[in-house]
Amino acid sequence: MKWRTEQMDTYLNAKEYVDTAIIPLMPVDWNNDPKGKVSMGEFTTLLVDELERQFKGRVFQIPPFVYLTSEDDTAKRNRLLAWDKHFFNNGFKYIIYVTSDGEWKRLEKELPDMLLWIPSLSLEAMDESYAKQIVDQQMKQILPLIANKWREEPAERS
C-alpha cells in the first residue's frame, strides 16, 4: 500500500494482513557527485514502486529515509533504528530497507532487519523497454527473497 489517504482506509480495515514495512534509504550530497545520488534515489524508487505493486496487500511503502552522506554512521544508524522501532512497535513484524547506496552494506550487521542493497544502474541511457527488462529481472530475484522472509519468524528486536 502506498502513502495515500485513500489507501489508509484499506489499511485500517485490513491491518492484521499488512505486516511488512518497506523503507527506501536515500542519500543526498550536493557536493560530491550529486547526479549519482539522484540516480540512486531514482533507482530505489523504481524498485520499491514495483515491489509495492507485486505485494500491495501485505506491504506498506513508507516515505524515504533521507540523509546527507556526511552524516556519521552512528547517528545515521541510530536514526534508522528509531524508525525501525517505531514501525515494529506499531504492527509491522517485518521491515525491509531498500537502497542503492553501498555504504549501508558496512552497517548491515548492525541493522535489526533485512537490507536489500541493489546497485543502481543508469537507466537514462537505455531505451525504455530495455530498462524495463532490467528492472523485471532484478525483481525476479528480489521477490523470492521477500517471500522466503515471510516464511521465517520475524527478527527479534532488543
Add this chain to the structure above:
Amino acid sequence: MSEKEHKVSRRQFLTYSLVGVGGFMAASAISPMVRFALDPALEAGGESDYVAVTTVDQLSEEPQRFDFQVEVVDAWYTSNQPRSAWIYKEGDEIIALSPQCTHLGCTVNWNANEDHPNQFYCPCHDGRFEKSGQNVANTPPTRPLDIYEMEVRDGTVYLGKTIERKTV
C-alpha cells in the same frame, strides 16, 4: 385584394417568424448545454481505451503473463502505468484475467506454488484461484479474479477495462 387570396396571412407570417426566430435562439442557448451534458458519455467507451497487448498466435491453453502500459489521468497529471494480464485460450475462446488478488491487491502468479499446481497463487496471504479465476474456498479472497474487456482485431488482442465478477 381580399385576405383570402394570400396563402399566408400577415398574422400567420408574424407567428411563423416569431416561432422560427425564437426557436433558433432557444436552440443556440440549449444545444451547448446538451453537448456539455452528453460529453462525458460520448468520450467514455471510445476505442482508444483498448490497448494492444499481444497477438493470438502467441497464446496457448496455459495462462501466460503479458505486461502492458495504460495511460492514466489523475486530475491534471497523465502518466503511463504498468498493467499485467494472464491470458489463455480455451478452445476458440480467449480469456484475459487481471492478476490482482481480490483480497488486498497483490499480484497473483500461475502455477507458482508446488503444493497447488495449475492454480493462481497469491504470495501475500496464500489466496488461490482456479484457472477460470474462481476463488478457492477457505482462502482469503472472496470473489473471482476480475476479467478484462477484450477485443480481437486482425489477430491482435486488445484489452480494455477490468470487470468484477460475483461468480465464474
